[in-house]
Amino acid sequence: MTAAIAAPIDIARLESQPYESYQPHRSVLEALEQATRDWPERTALTYIEAPDPERPARRWSYAEFATEVRRAANLFRQLSDGKPARVATLLPNIPQAWFTLLGAETAGVLCPVNYQLDAEHVAELVHATGANILVALGPHPELDIWSRVTEISRRCPLLKQVLVVGAADGAQDFDAALARMRGDRLEFEVPLERDRLAALFHTGGTTGRPKLAQHTHGNQLHVALGATQMYGMGHEDVMLNGFPLFHVAGSFVYGLSTLMAGAELVLPTLLGMRNKAFVARYWDFVARHRITLLAGVPTVMSGLMAGPLPAPGQAARVRAMLTGGSPLPDEVAAGFERQFSIPVRNILGMTECAGVISIEPVAGVRVPGSCGLPLPYTRVRSIDGAGQPLPAGATGVLCVQGPAVGPGYTEAERNAGTFHDGWLITGDIGHVDHDGRVFITGRAKDVIVRGGHNIDPHLIEDALMRHPAVLMAAAVGEPDEYAGELPVAYVVLKDGADIEPAELLRFTQQYIPERPACPKRIERVAALPQTAIGKIYKPALRQAAIGRGLRERLERAGLSEQAQVEVRDEAGVTTVIFMLQPHASPDASPQALAEAVRRIMAPFALRYRIEAGLATIS
Incomplete structure (x- = not known):
């Protein structure tokens, strides 16, 4: 077993040795091959193909898994005429994605892309990476990726090879190509250098320049x-x-870590935790595959809490639920532990540092609100508005320095404000206590500013999550003429629960010590918008709040019939579009209606435009 960390003293002990002794490996393949030498016949990868616990899963031993990775690396080098490859992927979490991930990083550079994006955005990302090879899922009844590949290929002139997982006309079969390659060794030399580029991960939202x-x-x-x-x-x-x-959490925090430990990595169907049939029998799978560690974002945890309890003994081997990817409300963590008797452990991570900054040790005690201890050889501190370090316990913007911090973005001019003098500025608001534990109290861009008063949305969300009827909650700022922003909240209720927003508001007030932080409005919704990993997508909620607020103002001005409002993201900027309906008020000209809209928008720092029919009114 790997040396376990339970407390700061364990980190200090590990840091007392030279870094090369702590981390002897210089490439991901070298680490995998060490695990293969140690445990050649142990299961490395298990793939649950169907949401039926009785159906046998596919398995690869460490020796078999390493063979497939070498084959993939040899294939990518061959397709790149012996030169380092750049391999873009449009794949769910299936075995071929793992062969590609580690094979691409061995043969060159991995460029994974969110397959839920539209063709134009995917093409922009693929082109920006300089990828010359694309590996994509072929036509599949559960997940449509392939329909976008032709358009993506057309827009990416650097893309020379397309490999399909499955079958598709005119495309090279990935599995068949892999089977033809040598797998016992690499057919090219690989420099063993920790500083060698391994991957390009896109970040910064789902719109705008990559x-x-x-x-x-x-x-x-x-x-x-x-x-x-x-x-x-x-x-x-x-x-x-x-x-x-x-x-990055799927690839390295919960993936590569498992392989480096010689443990078994289980993949839950092609759709992952979005497979409702799998989730419905979640605990059956946990028992059948003798799972010891669960991984999921807080919304997955909430979903499990709303579902059936495991039968006696089904979760007996589970040591912990590992979570991250979005803020963890204390009530969700405590509720999960009460309901399932499974410890919950949180992390703080960023794409820019390969996935993680700090982790709550499983062998330690969960501290409410904490994201755990920094990894060994890692420094975390908070800074004030002038960039000066703050003492322990003082709240500021968190920064991190250490071996996980990447070299920056591909466009160096975009490093400003994020990478500075060896430090990664996270943008998270929080503090580090005297024991070194990291706490997040908000996200700089998520803070609601009401009349100059900074409101942490998690304060509102935590209060709402205390109510037994609430399954999920999110708070955002709604523009206001006088206060700048007012807090509003959206909640999803548990199945069968029914509570009026006014009653919820009265309930939360007892847990929100700051009167300005009490939400102006609580809105019940069937579901909260989420990203591909189940993280609550607050930009969509902000757009909804802006739209509702502006419609209220149009109604007060007697213009609800004469103007419609749409709020959307255009090139990464929230934009309000007013569509005038002059026919609804024959006495008012489009110019007069436009002027009335301008008066409404005058106090707001929002980009907007006014349209009448096909014309834009300046």
Whole structure:
């Protein structure tokens, strides 16, 4: 078993040795081959193909898995005429995605892309990476990726090879191509350098110009080793990892870490945790595959809490629920632990540092509100508005320095404000206590500013989550003429629950110590918008709040029939579009209506335009 971390003293002990002794590996393949030498016949990868616990899963031993990775690396080099490859992927978390991930990083550079984006955005990302090879899922009844590939290929002139997982006319079959390659060794030389570029992960939202974070082999290895130690992983562990591999947590925090420990990585169907049939029988799968570590975002945890309890003994081997990817409300963590008697452990991570900064050790005690201890050889501090370090316990913007921090974005001019003098400025608001534990109290861009008063949305969300009827909650700022912003909240109720927003508001007031932080409005919704990994997507909620607020103002001005409002994201900027309906008020000209709209918008720092029919009114 890897040396487990339970407390700061364990980190200090590990840091007392030279870094090369702590982390001897210089590439991800070298780390995998070490695990293969140690445990050649143990199961490395298990793939649950169907949401039926009785159907046998597919398995690869470490020896078989390493063979497939070498084959993939040899294939990518061959398709690149012997030169380092750049391999873009549009794949769910399936075995071929893992062969591609580690094979691409061995043969060149991996460029994973969120397959839920539209063709234009995917093409922009693929082109920005300089990828010459694309590996994509072929036509599939459960997940349509392939329909976009032709358009993506047309827009990416650097893309010379397209490999399909499955079958598709005119495309090279990935599995067949892999089978033709040598798998016992690499057919090219690989420089063993931790600073060698391994991957480009896109970040910064789902719209606007692509921002590509660079990872070195050393970044990823440090994250993976730190995770194995924080989670106390050993070769007897079995990790259920439903995260997509375009997300750093799925690839390295819960993926590569498992492989470095010689443990077993279980993939829960092609759709992962979005497979409702799998989730409905979640605990059956946990029992059948003898799972010891669960991984999921807080919304997955909430979903499990709303579902059936495991039968006696089904979760007996589970050591912890590992979560991250979005803020963890204390009530969700405590509720999960009460309901399932499974410890919950949180993390703080970023794409720019290969996935993780700090982790709550499984062997330690969960501290409410904490994101855990920094990884070994890692420094975390908070800074004030002038960039000066703050003392322990003081709240500021968190910064991190250490072996996990990547070299920056592919466009160096975009590093400003994020990478500075060896430090990564996270944008998270929080503090580090005297024991070194990291706490997040908000996100700089998520803070609601009401009349100059900064309101942490998590304060509102935590209060709402205390109510037994609430399944999920999110708070955002709605523009206001006088206060700048007012807090509003959206809630999803548990099945069968029924409570009026006014009653919820009265309930939350007792837990919100600051009167300005009490939400102006609480709105019940059937579901909250989420990203591909289940993280609540607040930009969509902000747009909804802006739209509702402006419609209220149009109604007060007697213009609700004469103007319609649409709020959307245009090139990364929230934009309000007013569509005038002059026919609804024959006495008012389009120019007069436009002037009335301008008066409404005058107090707001929002981009907007006014349209009448096909024309835009300036």
